[in-house]
Amino acid sequence: MSSYRLPKGGLVDRKAPLSFTFDGRPLQGFAGDTLASALLANGQMLVGRSFKYHRPRGILTSGAAEPNALVTIGRGGRTEPNTRATVQELYEGLAAQSQNRWPSLDFDIGALNGLLSPFLGAGFYYKTFMWPAPLWEKFYEPFIRKAAGLGKASYDPDPDSYEKSWAHCDLLVIGAGPTGLAAALTAGRAGARVLIVDEGSLPGGSLLSDSATIDGKPAADFARDTSAELQSMPNVRVMMRTTAFGWYDGNVFGAVERVQKHVRDPARHLPVERLWRIVARHALLATGAEERPLIFGGNDRPGVMMASAMRTYLNRYAVAPGQATAIFTTDDSGYALARDLEAARVDVVAIIDSRPSAGVDYRGKARLIREAVVCRTKGRKAISAIEVHRGGRAETIAIDALAMAGGFSPIIHLACHRGGKPTWSAEKVAFLAPSGLKDLDLAGAAAATTDLAACLAEGAAQAKAIVEEFGWSCPPIVLPKVEGTEGTHASKPLWSIPGVKGKAFVDFQNDVHLKDIGLAVREGYSHVELAKRYTTNGMATDQGKLSNVNAIGLIAKARGVSPAEVGTTTFRPFYTPVSFGALTGPHHGHQFQPVRKSPLHDWAKKHGAVFVETGLWYRSSWFPRNGERSWRESVDREVVNVRQNAGLCDVSMLGKIEISGSDAAEFLNRVYCNAFLKLPVGKARYGLMLREDGMIYDDGTTSRLEENRFFMTTTTAYAAGVMNHLEFCAQALWPELNVRLASSTDQWAQMAIAGPKARAILQKIVDEDISDAAFPFLAAKEVALFGGTLHGCLFRISFSGELAYELAVPAGYGESVADALMEAGKDHGIMPYGVEALSVLRIEKGHVTHNEINGTVVPADLGFGKMVSGTKPDFIGKAMLQREGLAAPDRAQLVGVVPLDPKQSFRSGSHILAKGAAAALENDEGYVTSSAYSPHVGSTIGLALVKRGPSRHGEEVVVWNGLHGESTPARLCNPVFLDPQNERLHV
C-alpha cells in the first residue's frame, strides 16, 4: 500500500528513463521528475528521520518549503547534504542518501528518543542538562549533537566553479506562474526590458499542476506557449532554476541560478551556480502562496501530504499517493484535488471538511464528512488509518494517504527584507506584504488573490501600470478564458484541532509540536521572537515556511488575541539556503585576493629567494646559498655582507606617490608634521605623517624633484591608506590647493644598494658623478644610466645605516638593471639581501617601522619630538598633539634592550618588568616591539616601548613572555646599536 506511477499523464518524459539510487537501492524515474516524485513513483514513502525524535518522515510538499525530505546527494567534494528531494531534479546516476538515521533508515536506534520525549520538550537543554555543569561539554553536548541533526558536509574541496554576475532591467518579475507570466508578457510586449526568474525547471508554476484549461488548452500548454513567446522577445530574459533570495537597497535583488545542479557531470567551462545581483527599476513579486499544514496527532506520518503537493504529484508527475486517499480540508482546494484524483481513477475514501458548507458542489464518489476534523493518524512507518471526530463522535477510517489543506499564506518574504513588517488581514486570513513599499509590488496569490483568472488579470494589469508609469505605451490586454477551476472560498483557519491525540507537529523540521508552543506561552515566552527561540519553531533550512503562520495562530489563540497582535518574526534573506560556493564565487584559493609581485620578483627568484607573503605582496625574505642549513645562517651572512661590502635589496613594494602642482609644497607641509615648504630641489627628507588625533600614521621619505613636483614614499603596508588619506586632504579638506596626486607604486622597480662599496658599484652604471661632494647624503635626483640609454631616480637614503642609495627605474627595466648592478658589484662582493636582513639592519640602527608606529605613539615617543614643527600654522594632528597627556613623563617610549647573557634571547611581544617585580598587569612597563639576532652586537637585540624608557638606559630589567614561559634578564639601552654618530652614512 503505497504511492505509485500512473500509466499515463503528467509532464514527465516516459521515453527518457533515468536510473538513480536511494540508500544504494537502484530505482528508476523519468526525465522531468524531481527526486521526490521519482521516489514516490517507486513507492518509497519513508525518506528520512526527524531531527529530534527520529520519527519516520515522508515527503510533505512538492517545493522549496520541504521540511522532511532532506537527503544527501553527490560524493566526495560534490557532497551536498540537506538537499530537498522536492526541488532536486532527477538525473541519470543520481545517488541519494537518507540522513539522521543509524544503522539504517528502516531500523533507526535514534528512534528511542521518542520514548524520552517527555524530557525533550521546548527548552529542554536549558533545563535538563544544567547540572552537573562539567558534564555539559564532555557528555551532554556531544550526545545531543550526535543524536540530533541534519546531513554532514564533506571535508573534500569542491571541484566545481562558481560565478557572480550583474543584471539590469526595467521590470523584474519574480515567479513564472500564471501571474508572473501574464505580467512579463504584458511588459515585454510593451517593449520594457523584462527579467523573469523562477526557481523551477519549467516556466508555469502552479499551471503545471492545474487541471484547468486556458483558451481551450491545458494550463501547462498555456505556460509553455507563453514562455516561448517571452523567449522570442529580445527585450525579455527568462531565467529558470533561479531563486531570487533577497531584496536589498537600491532595488537590488540577489538571486542564485543553478546552472548545472541537475546534471551528473558538470561541464568544465560552465559554473555549477551563478550568483546574480539584479538591479531593477521596478519589481513584481508573483511568488504565489504556501499551503499550511493542519495540526493533528501524527500529522507527520509518511503518507500525509499537503493537498497542493498531492495535486502536483498527480497532475505534473503522474504519481498517485496511494490506493485509498482521504482529504482533510479547510477550504475548497481539497475538492479540486478530489476531482483530479478521481479523474485519474485514484480512490478517494473520504473528504473531511471542517466547515459546515463548501463553495463547490461536490458530486464525486468520496464520502463527504462536514464539520469534522482528523484528530490523529495511525500506522508505523506509513499511515494506515485516521481517526475522525465529528460532533463528539470518533470514527476510524482505513486509508493509505492523507492530504491536508489548511489554507494558503502568501509568500511575501522578499517584500519584508528591507525592514517592513507584514500586516495581518482578517478578511484574507493572511499576513500580507508591508504597505508603502517603493519600487516593488505584489500580485496574484502573493497578494492573496486565489482565483486563476483573477491572477492572470492582476499580473497583466499591474505590469501595464508599471511600464506605463515608465513611459511605454501598452497594447490592450486580452485576457485568456479560464475554465475548469473550483470555487475559492477562503479557508476557515483551524489553528488547533479539538481532541488531538499524540504528537501534533507545528514545525516538522525542528520537531516542534503543539504542546511545545503551549509550554512556551505558559513559561512566559509568548512574544513571537522569544517563542521562536525557545521552541526553535521556524529555524533551520526551511525557516518556518510551513510552520510560522500556524505557530502565530496558536500563540494568538493561547493569548486570546488576534494574529495581528502577535505579529511575525523578522524575515531576512536568504529565502532558501544559498551555497557557500555561490556566495564565494571565484574568490577562493589563488583567486581569493590579487597577488602582487614586484618587478624584481623574477630577479629574486633566480637568486634563490625564499618568498614571504606580506599583505598582497610576495617579498624576498632571504637568499639561501650552498651549505646554509637555516634561515639564520643566510640572514647573518647577508647582514654582515652589507656592513662589509654591499647588498642589493628589492624595495619596489614601498608606496610611491607623485605629488605635483603649484601648491604641492604647501600641501606636504600640511600633511607632514615636519617642515617641507623649504625643502630644496634635489633633496630628500624623512617625513612623519600624523593622524588628526596626534598619533603617528605613517613615515617615509619625500624628495623634491622639481620646484612643483615631489616623489613620496610610504611604508608597504600603508601605501593604499596614505594615498586615500592624501586624496581626502586634497579634495575634502583643502580643495583650494592646486595639487595633483598619482600613485606610481607599480611604475617603478626600486632597489636599495647598501654598504661601503655601494657607490663604487653604482657609479659603474650611473652617468652623473655621485661622489659624496656631488651627491651627498639625502640627495635626490633624476639620473641617466648606461650612457643615457635609460633614466631613473636616485636617492641617497639609508635604512641600514650604511652608505646607501635607492634607485628607481621604470618597472619593465627592473630586472636588467638589477642584473647590471650584480655584475658591476661582482668584484666588490655584492649579494642580494631580503627583508629579514633588512629588518636586522634597521633594528641595529634603531630605525622604526609599523612595529613601533603602533597607533599609540606620538613623535616624541620615538625620539622624533624635535622634528615636529613649532612654527607651521597648521598640519594634520597639530591641535590634538598639544594635549598634556601626550607629553606625560611616564609614556612608553622607544628604548633598546639587550640580554645580560649574550647566549640568551627573547622574542618580540615579550613584556618588560622591573627587576624583581612580579609578572602582573600592574607591573607591566612596556613590551618588545622588534627583536632580532644582531651579528654586529653578537646577541639578540630589541627595540621596546617602555615607560620613561629614554631615561632608563643601563637599567637591568626582565623580559617576560608568559605565553612561552620565558624570562630573560636584560638591560635597557640606547636604541641605536650601531654608529650612533652616523659616520657610515656620510662617507
Added chain:
Amino acid sequence: MASLVPCPHCGQRPKEEFTIKGAALTRPAAGADASDWFDYVYLRDNPRGAYEEYWHHTSGCRRWIVLTRDTVTHEVAASRDAADRPRSEART
C-alpha cells in the same frame, strides 16, 4: 549583500567600490578651541535618519564624495563631490 551608491561622477555603482570614512564634519580652523578639536576628532552623532558621510570612490574615480544617507533605510538623498562645499561654507 548588495546596494548601490550614487557617485556624482560615475553614476550608480556597487558599494564594494567605495570606502566609507564616516561623518562629513568640517575640520576646525587651525586655532580653534581644544574642545572644538575634541568634538571633531572623537564625538559623533548617531542619528536615526539623514546623515552626511564621506565616501571615497576608491575603486572608481577616486573622488571623495559627501552622501546624505538615511541610517534607517540606507536611502541616499544627495551625493556631491567633497570639493564642492555647501554655499554656507564657501570662502568669500
